[in-house]
Amino acid sequence: GDSVTQMEGPVTLSEEAFLTINCTYTATGYPSLFWYVQYPGEGLQLLLKATKADDKGSNKGFEATYRKETTSFHLEKGSVQVSDSAVYFCALSGGYNKLIFGAGTRLAVHP
Amino acid sequence: EAQVTQNPRYLITVTGKKLTVTCSQNMNHEYMSWYRQDPGLGLRQIYYSMNVEVTDKGDVPEGYKVSRKEKRNFPLILESPSPNQTSLYFCASSLHGGQKNTEAFFGQGTRLTVV
Numbered sequence: 458g459d460s461v462t463q464m465e466g467p468v469t470l471s472e473e474a475f476l477t478i479n480c481t482y483t484a485t486g487y488p489s490l491f492w493y494v495q496y497p498g499e500g501l502q503l504l505l506k507a508t509k510a511d512d513k514g515s516n517k518g519f520e521a522t523y524r525k526e527t528t529s530f531h532l533e534k535g536s537v538q539v540s541d542s543a544v545y546f547c548a549l550s551g552g553y554n555k556l557i558f559g560a561g562t563r564l565a566v567h568p
Numbered sequence: 569e570a571q572v573t574q575n576p577r578y579l580i581t582v583t584g585k586k587l588t589v590t591c592s593q594n595m596n597h598e599y600m601s602w603y604r605q606d607p608g609l610g611l612r613q614i615y616y617s618m619n620v621e622v623t624d625k626g627d628v629p630e631g632y633k634v635s636r637k638e639k640r641n642f643p644l645i646l647e648s649p650s651p652n653q654t655s656l657y658f659c660a661s662s663l664h665g666g667q668k669n670t671e672a673f674f675g676q677g678t679r680l681t682v683v
Contacts (some may be wrong), residue, residue, distance in 0.1 A: 461610075500572070500658055500674035544649060546610060555626070558610035
C-alpha cells in the first residue's frame with residue numbers, strides 16, 4: 458500500500474542555518490504531496506503542497522519539489538528561525554482525500 | 569473564523585467507560601475524518617465520512633464508532649475504551665472527499681488517557 462518515509466528526528470539547528478527534511482513515498486498512481494506543520498499544543502496546519510510531478514510548493518520560506526523519478530518531496534528552508542521549531546509531517550493523498558502521513562520530524566531551532 | 573473544534577482537549581477515563589469526543593466544523597465541508605497520532609507512527613486514519621450518513625472505516629477502526637447525522641458534526645465514540653486507545657486524536661475536514669488535492673483543516677486535538 459501507499460506509504461511515506463521521513464527522516465528521523467529530532468533535527469537541532471542554530472538560527473539562520475539551512476534546513477532539509479527528507480521525505481520519500483511509495484504510491485500507486487499520481488498522488489498529491491503535502492507538508493503539514495504542528496506547533497506545540499496545536500493541530501496540524503498545511504504548510505505547502507504539490508499536485509503533480511516537478512511542481513514546487515512554497516510558503517513562509519519553505520520549499521519542496523515533487524520529484525517523481527526519485528519519489529521524493531524533501532522540505533527545505535534557507536534560513537530557519539526559532540519560531541520554526543515544530544513537528545513537520547510529510548503526507549500524500551492518493552484519492553478520496555485520505556491522507557497518509559509519515560512519522561513526523563521534530564525540528565528544534567536554537568538562538 | 570473557519571475552524572474545526574474538538575472537545576474535550578484533555579480526557580482521562582477508566583477502562584470500559586463509554587466516551588464521546590465531539591468534532592464540529594463551520595466551513596460546510598463534505599468530508600470529515602478522525603486520526604490518531606502515536607509516537608513514531610505519525611497520524612493514522614480511524615474513520616472518515618464523505619457526507620451526511622456516509623461513513624467508512626479507515627486504517628485503524630477497531631474499538632471506535634462514528635456517526636454523521638449533520639454535515640457539521642462528526643463525533644468519535646469509544647464504546648468500551650481500553651488502555652491501547654490512549655493517544656492524541658485529531659478531527660479533520662476538507663471541502664470534498666473525491667478530490668485528492670484539497671486542503672485538510674485540523675482541530676486542536678484531544679489527548680485521551682485510558683487507565
